[in-house]
Amino acid sequence: MTNAQPxxxxxxxxxVGLAGVHKWYESFHVLKDINLAVAKGERxxxxxPSGSGKSTMIRCINRLEAHQQGRIVVDGVxxxxxxxxxxxxxxxxxxxxxxxxLFPHLTVLENCVLAPIWVRKTPRKEAEESAMKYLxxxxxxxxxxxxxxQLSGGQQQRVAIARSLCMRPKVMLFDEPTSxxxxxxxxxxxxxxxxxxxxxxxxxxxxxxxxxxxxVANRVIFxxxxxxxxxxxxxxxFNHPQHQRTKLFLSQILNH
Amino acid sequence: MAxxxxxxxxxxxxxxxxxxxxxxxxxxxxxxxxxxLTLLAIYLLYLLxxxxxxxxxxxxxxxxxxxxxxxxxxxxxxxxxxxxNQFFYGFYPAAQQWRVNAALGLLVALMAPLFVKRFPGKPWxxxxxxxxxxxxxxxxxxxxxxxLPYVETSNWGxxxxxxxxxxxxxxxxxxxxxxLALGRRATHxxxxxxxxxxxxxxxxxxxxxxxxFMSSVMLPFFLPEGLNFDKLLRALIGVVLFAxxxxxxxVRGGLQGVPKGQYEAAAALGLGFWKSTLLVxxxxxxxxxxxxxxxxxxxxxKDTSLVLIxxxxxxxGTIQAANSDANWLGxxxxxxxxxxxxxxxxxxxxxRYSQRLEKRLQTGHKH
Numbered sequence: 001m002t003n004a005q006p007x008x009x010x011x012x013x014x015x016v017g018l019a020g021v022h023k024w025y026e027s028f029h030v031l032k033d034i035n036l037a038v039a040k041g042e043r044x045x046x047x048x049p050s051g052s053g054k055s056t057m058i059r060c061i062n063r064l065e066a067h068q069q070g071r072i073v074v075d076g077v078x079x080x081x082x083x084x085x086x087x088x089x090x091x092x093x094x095x096x097x098x099x100x101x102l103f104p105h106l107t108v109l110e111n112c113v114l115a116p117i118w119v120r121k122t123p124r125k126e127a128e129e130s131a132m133k134y135l136x137x138x139x140x141x142x143x144x145x146x147x148x149x150q151l152s153g154g155q156q157q158r159v160a161i162a163r164s165l166c167m168r169p170k171v172m173l174f175d176e177p178t179s180x181x182x183x184x185x186x187x188x189x190x191x192x193x194x195x196x197x198x199x200x201x202x203x204x205x206x207x208x209x210x211x212x213x214x215x216v217a218n219r220v221i222f223x224x225x226x227x228x229x230x231x232x233x234x235x236x237x238f239n240h241p242q243h244q245r246t247k248l249f250l251s252q253i254l255n256h
Numbered sequence: 257m258a259x260x261x262x263x264x265x266x267x268x269x270x271x272x273x274x275x276x277x278x279x280x281x282x283x284x285x286x287x288x289x290x291x292x293l294t295l296l297a298i299y300l301l302y303l304l305x306x307x308x309x310x311x312x313x314x315x316x317x318x319x320x321x322x323x324x325x326x327x328x329x330x331x332x333x334x335x336x337x338x339x340x341n342q343f344f345y346g347f348y349p350a351a352q353q354w355r356v357n358a359a360l361g362l363l364v365a366l367m368a369p370l371f372v373k374r375f376p377g378k379p380w381x382x383x384x385x386x387x388x389x390x391x392x393x394x395x396x397x398x399x400x401x402x403x404l405p406y407v408e409t410s411n412w413g414x415x416x417x418x419x420x421x422x423x424x425x426x427x428x429x430x431x432x433x434x435x436l437a438l439g440r441r442a443t444h445x446x447x448x449x450x451x452x453x454x455x456x457x458x459x460x461x462x463x464x465x466x467x468x469f470m471s472s473v474m475l476p477f478f479l480p481e482g483l484n485f486d487k488l489l490r491a492l493i494g495v496v497l498f499a500x501x502x503x504x505x506x507v508r509g510g511l512q513g514v515p516k517g518q519y520e521a522a523a524a525l526g527l528g529f530w531k532s533t534l535l536v537x538x539x540x541x542x543x544x545x546x547x548x549x550x551x552x553x554x555x556x557x558k559d560t561s562l563v564l565i566x567x568x569x570x571x572x573g574t575i576q577a578a579n580s581d582a583n584w585l586g587x588x589x590x591x592x593x594x595x596x597x598x599x600x601x602x603x604x605x606x607x608r609y610s611q612r613l614e615k616r617l618q619t620g621h622k623h
Contacts, residue, residue, distance in 0.1 A: 062524055064520050064523060064524065083528070087526050087528055088526075090523065090524060090525065090526040091526040093524075094524070095521075095524040097517055097520070097521065097524075099515075099517050101515075101517035101518060101520065101521035102521070103518065103521070103522075103536055103540075104540065104619055105539050105540050105543065105617070105619060114525070114527075114535060114536075115525035115526060115527060118527065118531050118535060119525065119526040119527060119531070147619035148619075149619050150619075163525070164524075164525075167525060167526065
């Protein structure tokens with residue numbers, strides 16, 4: 001693997017590629033032989049019961065978790081123990097967390113410009129202008145001077161999305177972005193995510209919002225016990241699931 | 257036109273629960289036990305406060321310059337007045353004492369803007385105080401350069417010495433403690449981690465007096481013949497090492513209290529270890545442990561009085577020396593009360609400042 005070469009992705013090379021990935025927590029086998037290729041601009045929704053390894057899988061893509069076997073290639077660069085490599089990939093991969101994880105000691109605007117200024121070396125003025133643009137896109141430019149603690153959950157999650165976008169990532173990872181939200185705030189966050197999908201962003205979303213999956217995803221992946229059990233286009237996935245496990249899961253999640 | 261749903265108007269609370277009488281009834285006399293405790297407390301105050309006030313204020317002698325000016329009925333504050341210079345400057349030569357005043361004045365002047373709410377350059381000013389001020393104060397107090405006569409550290413003393421030790425201790429112990437705390441958390445660097453753990457546990461596990469003795473009496477044995485460094489410097493090293501071990505554990509507690517998601521969010525944005533620590537996690541950790549940091553500072557401030565053991569005359573040292581002044585025998589109570597007041601004023605100010613800081617850094621985040 002020539003990991004010195006930057007970012008040029010040929011059409012045949014996926015934006016994110018996992019090949020034979022295994023991961024263990026101590027002796028617990030969390031991920032078992034994961035193979036997945038995500039093309040540029042593709043939008044993947046990953047679902048599955050809790051403990052199925054779906055969060056762990058996307059956390060491996062920006063190395064918040066290390067895998068022990070197999071290869072993960074992001075934007076043409078393989079993830080290894082090399083710290084410089086990891087940090088370079090993290091610049092290209094944005095992540096949105098279940099609990100927002102905004103920096104509570106910084107204002108919304110400061111949250112957004114921190115990484116562009118200190119990692120990308122963008123001049124402050126330029127970073128702030130660009131941050132305001134993204135805050136407008138998630139529809140909260142008027143909250144820029146407030147602290148995260150003064151915002152609602154839905155607003156915080158939209159700020160978190162803007163903060164990630166400020167790094168101009170090539171891939172966005174969403175780790176259950178609406179699971180910690182009150183029901184009436186889920187829609188405002190999903191709307192922003194749909195808007196993001198329309199711009200052609202490569203997205204991997206762990207979510208149980210099946211409506212979102214139906215409208216946005218190119219592919220839906222179902223995971224169970226650390227394995228990818230089934231993957232298909234949303235239409236086929238929801239109407240004709242192949243595996244017994246998938247059918248059971250869908251019946252539980254859609255009929256509650 | 258649709259009629260609005262009936263809304264219950266806001267009513268004032270019942271009269272018996274408000275005002276001074278309401279407060280008294282609710283807080284001091286709301287049960288037989290509470291009433292009894294209130295009366296007992298009032299009786300104890302009656303026993304203690306009037307005699308002390310009589311001794312310290314009413315019967316006290318304030319003016320004069322000799323022991324004959326004191327009636328010996330109440331406190332003899334003349335004793336303090338006569339030794340004030342010594343209590344403040346120790347044996348610092350009288351003609352050079354302006355240098356102590358200048359150093360102290362500079363510190364106050366530099367720190368004043370920190371109390372102004374909307375002063376823009378606070379971080380830089382704080383950095384200047386931490387990095388620049390000690391250098392200036394060092395040359396100002398020690399002299400021997402820039403035309404200032406050299407004043408040996410053995411002549412330093414009194415409150416000014418206490419402040420020198422305390423300020424150096426605080427300014428050096430915080431960053432050192434932060435580094436030790438980070439080292440102790442470096443699980444992927446076992447050797448560094450082990451070194452930090454061993455240092456913290458050893459230094460924290462022995463009394464400060466032992467550390468001071470070691471640095472002042474035993475250290476010279478291990479140094480090559482002829483190399484002998486300053487007694488004050490040795491005391492400072494002892495105090496700094498001691499305080500930094502405590503500080504390390506306080507800061508580590510704060511770093512532990514920062515949610516894991518903060519470390520992950522910083523990492524996910526591509527911030528490396530140092531940037532993530534300095535910009536994201538450490539500011540939050542320090543905010544959490546402001547009470548602990550100030551607690552350590554207050555402990556350090558009072559612990560400086562232990563340098564008396566190795567022959568340095570700090571505030572308490574000069575007071576004890578004055579107690580054995582042949583012209584002024586029998587006034588040690590006044591001396592110790594004065595010392596207690598001075599220590600209390602400094603420690604209480606630190607405590608108030610920390611509460612202000614906590615309140616101002618509160619950004620409304622609950623978790």
